Amino acid sequence: MNSLIEITFTINGEKMVRKVKPSLLLINLIRDELKLKGTKPGCLEGECGACTVLVDGIAINSCMYLAVNVEGKSITTIEGLGTLEKPLNKVQEKMLEHGAVQCGFCTSGIVLSIKSFSDKCKAQGKVPTRNEVKKSLEGHLCRCTGYVKIINAAEAVYK
DSSP states (O other), rough: OOOOEEEEETTTTTEEEEEEEETTTHHHIIIIISTTTTTTOSSSSSSSOTTEETTTTHHHHHHGGGGGTTOOEEEEGOOOOGGSSOOOHHHHHHHHTTTSSOOOHHHHHHHHHHHHHHHHHHHHTOOOOOOHHHHHHHTTOSSSSSSSHHHHHHHHHHH
């Protein structure tokens, strides 16, 4: 029997209650049910990072994360950062300034990973090295930029 489970969570600052199938993936909840299309389905195997969102501030691959696991948690998607209606987040600004955005497919996942890593570094009072910045971006595939501009943008977040 496929019973539904009620979950309560916050997404981009808005409290939600939803009934979901136990097998529903977070990416499907976000894109199909909540209609937030900034989270992209890439490989659907946790390898490309396009589906990255923040759960309680930690970057996760939403294609590998069951929606029932967000019970009581806070989710941030790219729509929860700066938009046309509110100022851009510093990570978004630096990505634009450094020309680190081309086709944009991978960008939302990369921005959220950089935000998670920068928040962690700031909480520790640490400025990461270039190699640490590179390491924080592992698991993100970008076919357009060649990564140099992305890494430069990520480093600029700390300046």
